[in-house]
Amino acid sequence: MKVLFILPYCSFPEILSDSLPYYLIKKGHEVTVAFYSRVREKNTASKIGNIPFHRIDGISFSIPYYIEEFPCFLHLEDVVKRLSPDIIHVNNLPFLSSFQSILTSKKVGVPSILHVHGVIGMRNKILNIAQYVFISTFMRKAFHVAGRVICLTKSDSFEIQKLGCPREKIRIVPNGVDVEKFKPCKEIMDNVIFWHGRFVPEKGLNYLIMALNLVVKEKPKVKLVMCGRGPMLPKILCLVKKFGLEKNVVFKGCVERNKLPSLLGSAQLYVLPSLKEGMPYALLEAMSCGLPVVGSNIPGINDVIINGENGLLVP
Numbered sequence: 001m002k003v004l005f006i007l008p009y010c011s012f013p014e015i016l017s018d019s020l021p022y023y024l025i026k027k028g029h030e031v032t033v034a035f036y037s038r039v040r041e042k043n044t045a046s047k048i049g050n051i052p053f054h055r056i057d058g059i060s061f062s063i064p065y066y067i068e069e070f071p072c073f074l075h076l077e078d079v080v081k082r083l084s085p086d087i088i089h090v091n092n093l094p095f096l097s098s099f100q101s102i103l104t105s106k107k108v109g110v111p112s113i114l115h116v117h118g119v120i121g122m123r124n125k126i127l128n129i130a131q132y133v134f135i136s137t138f139m140r141k142a143f144h145v146a147g148r149v150i151c152l153t154k155s156d157s158f159e160i161q162k163l164g165c166p167r168e169k170i171r172i173v174p175n176g177v178d179v180e181k182f183k184p185c186k187e188i189m190d191n192v193i194f195w196h197g198r199f200v201p202e203k204g205l206n207y208l209i210m211a212l213n214l215v216v217k218e219k220p221k222v223k224l225v226m227c228g229r230g231p232m233l234p235k236i237l238c239l240v241k242k243f244g245l246e247k248n249v250v251f252k253g254c255v256e257r258n259k260l261p262s263l264l265g266s267a268q269l270y271v272l273p274s275l276k277e278g279m280p281y282a283l284l285e286a287m288s289c290g291l292p293v294v295g296s297n298i299p300g301i302n303d304v305i306i307n308g309e310n311g312l313l314v315p
Helices: 013-018 020-026 076-083 096-108 125-145 154-162 205-218 233-242 257-265 281-288
Strands: 002-009 030-036 045-048 051-056 058-063 067-073 087-091 112-116 148-151 170-172 192-198 223-229 249-253 269-272 293-296 312-314
Touching (some): 002 067, 013 045, 013 051, 030 076, 087 096, 112 125, 148 154
Parallel strands (some): 002 030, 112 148, 192 223, 192 269, 223 249
Antiparallel strands (some): 045 051
C-alpha cells in the first residue's frame, strides 16, 4: 500500500525513524512523509534514513515564544496527484494544513485518516480560544470527511466528540516505543535529571526551572540536562540566568537520534512537567530506559504513569 504521511511541519525529522512511517515501511508498505519547510532546495524530495520525504511549498507564520510554524500548503493537490497514494494519513489537529489535506483527499478521491496527537497546544488564553474555534468550525468538517480519526487517549476522544467528531469514526491507538533501542544503561550519572522535547509553553518548562531553583538549595550538585529546541528556548535561558542556575542546567540542543538512548538512559531521574499532552514519546522512551519518572497529573501522562507504582504524578 502507498501511504502519504502528512505533517504540518517537522521539528525533529530524525524521530521519524522511531515512529509509524518507519514501522509501516518495515511491514512492506511504501511510505512518503510530506511536510512544510522553510528550506528552499531545487530537489524537494530526499530521505531520512530509509524514509522518503517531500517538502511541500507553502506560506507560514510564526509567533515568537508561542508558534513555531502555522503553514498553509501551496499546490497540495498537485503533490498528491504526483505521489498517487492509496491512503493519506494526516497528522495533528489545530492546523490549517491538516484541514487542507483532509479536503484535498476528498477532492482527489483518496481515503484519509486524521491522527490526533493531543487536541490543542497550550499557548495563551487568546491562542487557546482560537484553536478551539478553529477545531469546532473548520476541523468539524474534516472530522466528517476523514474515514477514521485516531486518538492517543480516551480523554482526547471525549474532547473531540464535544468539538463535533462523530463517535463512530474514532479509534484509540496509543503511542509505542522501540524497547530494543531504548533500554537501561549500565552506567548511571549521579544527580542528573533529564528532559527532552520541544521548548513550547505547554511543556511547563518555566515551572520546571522554578522547581529546580528550590531543589538546588537542598541538593546543590543536581544537574538538569535539557535536549531539544523550540520558540520558548530564549525565555528558559533567561529564567535560568535569573535564578543563577547556569551551573545546574545543561542545554544539549538537538541530540542525534542514535545518541539519545544512551544519554537518556544514563540519567538518574526523568521529569515531564507538561500542562497538556497527547501521549508523549519522551515519557515512553524514559520509562523504556528504566528511569524513575515524575510527571504532571494530566491526561496523556496519567494514562501511562500509575502514581506510586511506575512513577509519580504531581501535583
